[in-house]
Ligand SMILES: Nc1ncnc2c1ncn2[C@@H]1O[C@H](COP(=O)(O)OP(=O)(O)OP(=O)(O)O)[C@@H](O)[C@H]1O
């Protein structure tokens with residue numbers, strides 16, 4: 001589904017990613033681990049074209065991202081759901097509106113939005129918080145809204161960048177559980193995280209990054225280091 | 226763009242418009258000032274224009290013949306004058322015609338009728354009314370008529386030289402045009418600047434939303450349209466306000482001008498029709514708005 005071929009990414013003159021080769025298949029659950037600054041977020045941003053690479057290529061379903069025109073990129077993004085590391089919820093919108101807004105952008109009709117959003121929020125466990133604003137929610141609840149938003153347009157790929165960032169263990173496991181469920185329904189999931197215990201529990205593929213390179217890639221991995 | 230996207234763009238633009246009321250009010254106000262100057266210039270220009278034409282049409286040279294001059298002689302002089310390159314047309318009014326016109330005009334006035342009846346002869350002279358092709362050709366015709374050859378026949382040449390009045394009006398016309406157009410350009414520029422800044426601020430206020438929209442797959446135009454719609458709304462609001470101000474002014478002015486100039490301004494030129502004025506205002510307002518928002522979008526909305 002996704003293939004990185006000798007990908008290098010520079011920020012100004014500083015190398016954030018160097019010679020990355022990686023293949024991720026449909027339906028996989030991949031954990032991306034590594035120290036802060038190792039390049040996890042950068043790697044993910046290249047997939048949904050928030051950042052551009054400097055050399056190499058990234059193929060999604062055999063299509064080179066660099067070959068996509070400005071008008072095609074939005075359609076690539078609609079196939080991907082992203083939970084951003086900095087969450088990016090709009091403070092002046094309720095949970096419902098934050099999710100509905102993303103569906104509007106993707107061109108869904110009002111009726112479908114009104115039908116689907118409460119369901120999705122129920123799936124992520126926020127049935128009672130539909131009309132709450134982000135400021136009225138806990139960190140874990142906000143993460144769930146972000147996950148709901150990422151799922152709203154039924155993506156084939158879910159990218160979750162540190163979705164358990166500041167959460168306690170129980171909350172983190174719940175989020176992880178949620179991601180598993182989504183994966184079991186057929187969505188490919190890439191999870192970037194620091195949380196050692198979490199990764200060790202997953203028992204699925206782990207890609208470990210060190211200073212911009214892929215250091216290990218294990219089918220049933222553990223958090224090394 | 227589908228109708229759903231169009232609806233959302235309009236809704237979103239509408240929200241932008243109301244989000245910062247005072248800023249929107251300021252943007253609308255400069256646009257109103259610009260449109261008012263433009264409208265005022267247009268009206269003044271057209272009034273002066275009609276006035277000039279009107280006076281030009283009234284200018285002519287009247288040649289009054291002595292009573293004993295026979296009609297063939299007059300017609301002879303007429304065709305001689307018609308041969309002059311300066312002459313556009315000559316209207317011959319015979320003494321009889323002049324009398325019957327006079328009678329018709331004063332029908333019912335017993336005193337005049339009685340006086341006329343008592344006169345042995347027709348007291349009114351035969352007349353030639355000469356029109357030149359252009360204003361500055363009248364002196365040449367007047368000079369020709371002053372030649373001794375005509376003195377035996379002509380009783381009097383009446384040439385009211387309105388050229389100074391007309392020239393003064395033409396100068397006014399020119400000044401109005403230059404001043405009006407100059408002011409309109411300056412204020413258009415100010416309007417573009419203010420609207421540009423307003424849109425820029427809206428973009429700034431919505432930068433988070435725009436960033437997320439992009440990342441969840443909004444097309445570029447989906448992101449841009451609300452800002453263009455916002456500028457269109459300033460244009461619509463401004464032209465409605467301006468036309469509402471124009472209506473009473475025209476209602477006050479037109480009848481008085483018509484009376485003064487002896488014309489029907491509304492009939493002579495469409496420049497005084499409200500729908501024309503409104504369409505012009507709207508067109509210019511939309512143009513200025515769209516120019517402003519396009520520049521702001523190109524500079525500040527990285528999509
Ligand atoms: N926009 C940017 N401009 C310049 N440098 C950047 C930018 N984004 C990231 N970097 C740098 O690139 C490197 C990789 O950053 P990245 O965000 O990918 O790390 P990460 O593995 O996601 O870290 P964390 O676990 O803290 O989120 C870091 O050294 C970071 O300082």
Ligand SMILES: [Mg+2]
Nearest residue numbers: 040041042085
């Ligand atoms: Mg990161």
